Amino acid sequence: MTRRPYPTVTEAAMVWARIAALSFGGPAGQIAIMHRILVEEKRWLGDGRFLHALNFCMLLPGPEAQQLATYIGWLMHGVRGALLAGLLFILPGLLAIMALSWVYAVWGDVGIVGGLFFGLKAAVLAIVLQAVVRVGQRALKTRALQMIAAGSFLAIFVCSAPFPLIVATAALIGWAGARAGIAGFQPGSGLGPGHAAQVEDAQTLLGADAGHLTGAQRAAALRAGTFALLLWLAPVVALMLLAPDSVFTDIATFFSRLAVLTFGGAYAVLAWVAQEAVGSYGWLQPGEMLDGLGMAETTPGPLIMVLQFVGFMGALREAGWAMPLLAGTAGGLLATWVTFAPCFAWIFLGAPFMEGLRANRGLAAALASVTAAVVGVILNLGLWFALHVIWREVTDMAVGPVVIDLPVLASVNLPAAALSTFALLAVFRLRWGMAAVLGASAGLGMALHLAGLV
Template sequence: MTGEPIPRAAAPRRDYPGLGEATRVWARVAALSFGGPAGQIAVMHRVLVEERRWLGDARFLHALNFCMLLPGPEAQQLATYIGWLMHGIRGALIAGILFILPGMAAIMALSWIYAVWGEVGLVADLFFGLKAAVLAIVLQAVVRVGGRALRNPATRMIAAASFLAIFAFGAPFPLIVLAAALIGWAGDRAGLATFRGGGGHGGAGGPHVEDAETLLGAESADRGDEHTAAALRAGLVAIALWLLPVAALLILAPGSVFADIAAFFSKLAVLTFGGAYAVLAWVAQEAVGTYGWLAPGEMLDGLGMAETTPGPLIMVLQFVGFMGAFREAGWAAPLLAGTLGGLLATWVTFAPCFAWIFLGAPWMERLRRNASISAALTAVTAAVVGVILNLAIWFAIHVVWREVIRWRAGPLSLELPVPGSIDWAAAALSALAILAVFRFRLGMVPVLAGAAALGVAPRLLGLA
């Protein structure tokens, strides 16, 4: 023996953040997730890709492509999927649940205020300011993601065609995605190199260079059959937790408002392809005309709450469930009935989202190594950029103008702002936020805080 200390074995390399650190970041993402899917995707890209560098654009867009194909709110499912990539089932549950909690709490509080007083003025002013800041963040995300994902003329043409199809012709999003995937797949099978690793995905040309610089390496999610089996078990548990309460209500309390809420919103959970806006008109029609849960115009009030609070826009369904149970349950405690109705609507809306992620995520990770599938997803990435641009323009129109009209000419269908309905306060606040983000490169938190303060200032000063 030489008396020299025996060296310790090298600690295994950790290629993803610890669960505690990730939880704190997911809480921050959830608190800042304003502005509907475009704003939420922008915030996640800003925090996870730009600031933390936990994953590169390739993995982020791959995950987004998968979530865009699923029914339900794509931004919440994107958070759940990325949480699963880093920390498996626990990470997915933490990311997905935290993404929902701020909006769920805000909508519930506003539903109580609305039911009792019918007035949410100061809160609406606060969120009014936040929407202007989120608009700037959304535009920044479009510029950044588009600049990195659209790397050749073919991907730029797909993005442009995707934008025109959804913005001008109202084409269903699943159809746009399917067409883009077929173009990419056919191009690869024909031997074209256009979609091989050129649009943000690793393909035959190897993994995207930016992913090699991130903490979330390509191997971190490929943890073998045991990891896949755990995800499948979790998916089946999520389906059971979704359907068993629905079945119990239909059997034990048929015809009750709670059974109607469980059944109706469960149907929506499997039909909300293309985002919340695709089904909100149907929800309004059924909630007002068929069930009588809402009075005419109240759906717009609930939509305004959901648009200006953090979390998925589909959280408006909690307001619908609340008001339905509040009015129809016939209890001596209508606020308690409304609370239970809102929570039930939220449960049957989001429990399936976790099931879709757990059941599909392992297979999507394996498909990353297939050259033809990777080429198809590269084309889908380009199409998704066009869709995000459409969401950004939709959001901008509804932030800056108070009224919009639908103009149609044959197959052409455009949602256009009414010029005389411009909200000059919103326009000025949005311009300041855009200037702060693009010219002065201020961080997301200072921009959001400043915009929120300017939003409530007129009411606090007695000028509202």
């Protein structure tokens, strides 16, 4: 592939702004858009280099599409390029989710807006279940990985095991399996980020040799990474010291833990968020969690931006401020800050050592096992959504230490069941795109409201 001239910062900014505006469809769609524009259209890097960068980002906690943009921005223009690409990637979603959070808080339970979100819930349920199928087809290539997926599902659905424990256990199993030479855990048996043979141009992007960076380049990246860590942790520590019982401290510490442990993408994280934000903290109701995910699905930017909505609603209700919308805004921005500031730190601190990370076979097997576990976690999320969308009441069934959520069958919500069936058929049978499913479901939800059925 012929290499194009080195882009200026202004040219790169225009391209990153365009990518940000088109970044609908979750990480898979966002990565596809970046590939189309950066590789096929602009030809600023080749397929192998793009895959090389993506594999590195898959090793990191956090939203891989945003981190991929940040990393490529760093390769092109250093620290300022990384900040430009990474911040532009999240800015449209940040503004859109904040605006929708205000609309939801003021008018969410009123009239046509309630009908719109009623329809979005059914669409989100179908999209989550589609994610289970797609990720499962790619990730569960061996019997060992299939067993990890099944075990993770049972751990979270039956035993309510914490998401970090599931991730850590899966990673340890994968690493140990690779060290022991078990076939199902060996690179080349369908595992994640290997593919080293495809990286034909891994050290030719724009004259930046990722394997032989200068001392100044490494030092600049490490300084930026350290500064990003300080920017992330400083407000968290300040809140812990000055307002230890505040909802803002809870938001800062909870979402900081998520930032460290969010392997597997947004859908996997949402299972933990639903478990804690709904069950433990009481910031939202189950249906509101679905509404927030519907907002994130219909706006550009990382799907994980739904956490801004969670922080907004938590502070709105718990801060006790005379101006609750102002409290919600502060809570939403705080959640966004502690979610994305670490992403820049991981890129700056890890990018100079990218080659060594990719060559570690044990790490590759650990990541593949985490991805398999995530399939089980997403399946749990889909069932959790289905229970709270289709039925109005859910009860607990306890058998010894095991507690299982079961629907109260007589409480079935027939309009919700019908709309969910439509969304599932549209996704799996008619193969509609995400935008079409979301738009049609939202329209039908508003129509049901106007008809007096919801």
